[in-house]
Amino acid sequence: MDDERRDDALSAADEALDALRAELSVAPSPDFHARVRTRIAERRPPAHGWGWIVPALAAAVLLIAVIVWMRAPLSDRTPTAAVETPAPLSRAADTMPAPTPPAEPVPEPRRRAAPRTASRPAIEPIRPIVPPGEELRLARYVASVRQRPFEADTLPESDPRELLGDPAPIEIAPLKTAPLVPDEGSIR
Amino acid sequence: MASLVQVSGDDALAREFEERLQDSSSLAFRVAYGVLRQRQDAEDVAQEALARAFQRRASLRDRERFRAWLVRITWRAALDRRRADTRRLRRDVAAVADEPKATAEDLAIGRERRQRVWEAVDALSDKLRLIVVLSAIEGHDTREVARLVGVSEGTVKSRMHRARQELARALRWMTSEETTR
Numbered sequence: 001m002d003d004e005r006r007d008d009a010l011s012a013a014d015e016a017l018d019a020l021r022a023e024l025s026v027a028p029s030p031d032f033h034a035r036v037r038t039r040i041a042e043r044r045p046p047a048h049g050w051g052w053i054v055p056a057l058a059a060a061v062l063l064i065a066v067i068v069w070m071r072a073p074l075s076d077r078t079p080t081a082a083v084e085t086p087a088p089l090s091r092a093a094d095t096m097p098a099p100t101p102p103a104e105p106v107p108e109p110r111r112r113a114a115p116r117t118a119s120r121p122a123i124e125p126i127r128p129i130v131p132p133g134e135e136l137r138l139a140r141y142v143a144s145v146r147q148r149p150f151e152a153d154t155l156p157e158s159d160p161r162e163l164l165g166d167p168a169p170i171e172i173a174p175l176k177t178a179p180l181v182p183d184e185g186s187i188r
Numbered sequence: 189m190a191s192l193v194q195v196s197g198d199d200a201l202a203r204e205f206e207e208r209l210q211d212s213s214s215l216a217f218r219v220a221y222g223v224l225r226q227r228q229d230a231e232d233v234a235q236e237a238l239a240r241a242f243q244r245r246a247s248l249r250d251r252e253r254f255r256a257w258l259v260r261i262t263w264r265a266a267l268d269r270r271r272a273d274t275r276r277l278r279r280d281v282a283a284v285a286d287e288p289k290a291t292a293e294d295l296a297i298g299r300e301r302r303q304r305v306w307e308a309v310d311a312l313s314d315k316l317r318l319i320v321v322l323s324a325i326e327g328h329d330t331r332e333v334a335r336l337v338g339v340s341e342g343t344v345k346s347r348m349h350r351a352r353q354e355l356a357r358a359l360r361w362m363t364s365e366e367t368t369r
Contacts, residue, residue: 009356016305016355020222020324023302028217028231033209035231039239 133168205245208254209238215255215325216262222321223266225306233269237262252335259336263318308358316351319344 130138216237220230241248241258248254309317322333323344330348334341 006356009360010352012359013352013356016308016359017320017324017352019302019305020309020320021326023225023305024218024222024321024324025326026218026221026227027214028234029227032213032217032231032235036209036213036235036238036242039235040242043239043243 131168131170201245201249204249205242208241208245208248208251211251212255212258213238216258218325219259219262219321220266222309222317222324223263223270229269229273230266233265234262237265256336256338259322267314304359304362308355308362311358312351312354316347316354319347320351320355323348 213234216234217230220233220237221227224230224233237258240261241254244257248257309320312320318337319333322328322336323330328336330341330344334344337344
């Protein structure tokens with residue numbers, strides 16, 4: 001009984017498959033291919049569209065960058081030169097061959113606002129008032145102090161005057177006084 | 189010279205695609221129809237799949253590869269369309285009820301029976317249903333189905349056997365439901 005039912009069901013399944021075969025013997029409409037071609041054509045990008053815009057923009061940006069670079073002052077073009085700072089006085093003092101004023105300012109690199117600074121008066125370098133012949137000693141002293149912190153314990157016990165030598169005599173010209181001659185029209 | 193080569197290469201690809209279009213459009217349409225059972229929807233899905241195939245025409249020059257790719261894409265697109273379309277069931281009912289004239293197949297099977305067959309097919313899993321639909325398309329033997337799906341012939345036979353059993357079970361259940369009413 002069950003076998004019969006199963007056979008009936010399987011034959012029904014086969015009939016269903018035959019029916020499915022008949023259902024799927026459909027064909028697309030006659031304009032199917034034309035519609036596919038239309039769909040493809042709609043998606044195809046235009047041959048002479050905006051393809052040139054990217055290289056043109058890149059060229060324009062490059063040109064602007066070159067113009068800006070050319071118009072910038074030399075100091076801005078070579079920023080490393082502006083970053084350079086004058087060597088510390090201590091290093092300079094080590095190899096100092098001749099007496100040079102330690103506080104002499106190094107000229108600053110030119111800035112973009114050059115016309116404004118040009119109108120200002122030039123600042124004279126500050127020079128310490130040192131007796132002639134003492135400039136070298138002063139420079140050495142300043143350099144040694146800058147190289148290491150000042151410590152009173154490390155000061156030489158001997159008389160520093162021996163190291164420094166005799167100070168040069170200061171010659172002061174004698175004052176000359178002249179007696180006042182009263183004018184005739186003076187107030188009494 | 190290079191552009192001429194390029195143009196001639198494109199022309200060759202376009203010619204090849206035109207051949208594939210003539211050769212495989214019915215396949216794509218029938219696969220979609222096997223899922224959607226709506227002519228308009230099936231054509232739309234098949235056209236979309238073929239348009240996508242055109243974009244990949246350079247990598248799909250081999251006929252078998254092209255057809256297998258087309259079946260896969262069409263099948264998935266049809267399933268997506270069907271899942272997304274919540275009004276499909278209502279349209280189906282209306283379409284069956286409003287059919288103006290019966291085809292020869294409708295007369296032979298009968299409308300109710302036709303609906304039952306489709307319901308039984310729909311009850312199959314996607315894996316089995318694809319095998320059933322491809323096998324039901326004219327001219328497809330086990331070897332062709334195996335090529336299109338990318339499995340062995342033994343797998344196709346095995347799945348077809350399981351599908352037949354499940355169809356039988358579903359149809360028997362439907363028949364018993366009708367007799368108890």
